[in-house]
Amino acid sequence: MTKQLYVARSPRIAARMLGEEMLVMSAQGSTLFTLNPTATVLWQNADGATPLDQIVESKICRAFEVTPDVALHDAEALAEDLAKHGILLISEQPISNTNSPEPERR
Amino acid sequence: MPSLAPQLELPSAVIAIGGIAVRVNTSDAVFLAMLEDRYAGFVSEQTHAEFEFDVDLYPPGIANPDADVSVTCDSGRWLIERGECRAEWQPALGRGRIRQTANPYSIDAVLRIVHTLALAEKGGFLLHSASAIRNRKAFLFAGVSGAGKTTMARLAPPDATLLTDEISYVRKLNGGYVAFGTPFTGELAKPGENTSAPVAALYLLAKGAENGIEPVAVAEAGRELLSNMLFFAEDSEMVHRAFQAACDFVQNVPVYRLTFVPDERVWELIG
Numbered sequence: 001m002t003k004q005l006y007v008a009r010s011p012r013i014a015a016r017m018l019g020e021e022m023l024v025m026s027a028q029g030s031t032l033f034t035l036n037p038t039a040t041v042l043w044q045n046a047d048g049a050t051p052l053d054q055i056v057e058s059k060i061c062r063a064f065e066v067t068p069d070v071a072l073h074d075a076e077a078l079a080e081d082l083a084k085h086g087i088l089l090i091s092e093q094p095i096s097n098t099n100s101p102e103p104e105r106r
Numbered sequence: 107m108p109s110l111a112p113q114l115e116l117p118s119a120v121i122a123i124g125g126i127a128v129r130v131n132t133s134d135a136v137f138l139a140m141l142e143d144r145y146a147g148f149v150s151e152q153t154h155a156e157f158e159f160d161v162d163l164y165p166p167g168i169a170n171p172d173a174d175v176s177v178t179c180d181s182g183r184w185l186i187e188r189g190e191c192r193a194e195w196q197p198a199l200g201r202g203r204i205r206q207t208a209n210p211y212s213i214d215a216v217l218r219i220v221h222t223l224a225l226a227e228k229g230g231f232l233l234h235s236a237s238a239i240r241n242r243k244a245f246l247f248a249g250v251s252g253a254g255k256t257t258m259a260r261l262a263p264p265d266a267t268l269l270t271d272e273i274s275y276v277r278k279l280n281g282g283y284v285a286f287g288t289p290f291t292g293e294l295a296k297p298g299e300n301t302s303a304p305v306a307a308l309y310l311l312a313k314g315a316e317n318g319i320e321p322v323a324v325a326e327a328g329r330e331l332l333s334n335m336l337f338f339a340e341d342s343e344m345v346h347r348a349f350q351a352a353c354d355f356v357q358n359v360p361v362y363r364l365t366f367v368p369d370e371r372v373w374e375l376i377g
Binding site: 018023034 | 323325332333340348349
């Protein structure tokens with residue numbers, strides 16, 4: 001049985017939706033990233049409490065019209081990549097008290 | 107046991123940039139005269155200063171104006187190191203100490219960093235850009251080295267007031283953005299005028315075969331603004347503030363790509 005994964009926004013980043021693009025800046029090296037649409041949905045819903053497969057099913061599949069199996073596989077790889085850059089936290093347990101920044105949609 | 111001797115007041119110069127005054131205390135008359143000359147248009151008669159630095163000079167060495175800068179913060183105490191210069195600063199106390207040789211580059215670097223950090227608290231920033239006032243509106247011209255900042259400043263018509271050819275000073279005031287003149291110079295080696303005006307536009311410079319202006323999408327504007335902002339500290343809170351300041355700015359001020367032929371006709375598009 002596959003373990004559930006939880007994802008949370010890192011507290012060490014700042015983020016803002018500008019136009020149609022999500023800009024994310026990491027305090028580490030003041031590095032700026034622009035998230036693609038899938039990563040943006042993942043990041044916006046990474047609350048540490050909702051399992052990744054639920055985010056995929058309820059948000060990503062709906063937004064991008066992909067099957068859950070394919071989408072989950074891609075989302076796990078994407079989450080790993082975002083975690084490597086310090087943008088997301090990943091755990092097999094719910095993640096709490098991260099002081100994650102709320103996604104801004106101005 | 108605390109000393110009962112009265113503290114001697116050192117000779118000092120108050121350097122006010124962007125409405126933020128920094129008092130520099132030094133016992134060295136020659137160094138003080140150098141400061142008063144270098145920052146001539148920005149030396150203030152006011153007695154109050156937000157921040158105050160005591161400067162300890164040590165014998166001349168080889169000052170390297172291109173030395174890397176290190177800015178770190180530990181428990182509210184900032185440490186700024188650049189080449190032979192070492193400065194400590196506690197913003198909450200408004201005081202700091204600089205140890206350096208009697209060269210102009212070190213104090214200049216410290217002032218830029220102090221203003222960068224002070225502005226970040228207020229939603230403002232320093233920007234690698236030329237800026238000028240025309241028709242009571244300020245225009246910023248940003249770009250990396252070689253993009254044309256000095257060229258734009260050099261080509262400015264007589265009715266334009268140059269704020270800087272190198273480092274623009276942007277404050278968020280009363281819900282808008284105001285650009286101030288700075289003494290921080292680039293190739294033109296000419297300090298800006300000590301005046302200010304509301305920011306009307308930011309132009310991202312690009313040299314081309316003909317003059318033209320086109321709007322820049324807000325996300326691209328944000329990326330380019332961030333790449334041109336002066337920023338020194340890897341402190342998480344400061345990074346967050348600088349990022350939000352840049353995003354706020356591009357959501358409230360028009361940003362354009364200014365492609366230009368390097369002659370005076372480009373200013374026909376400005377103002």
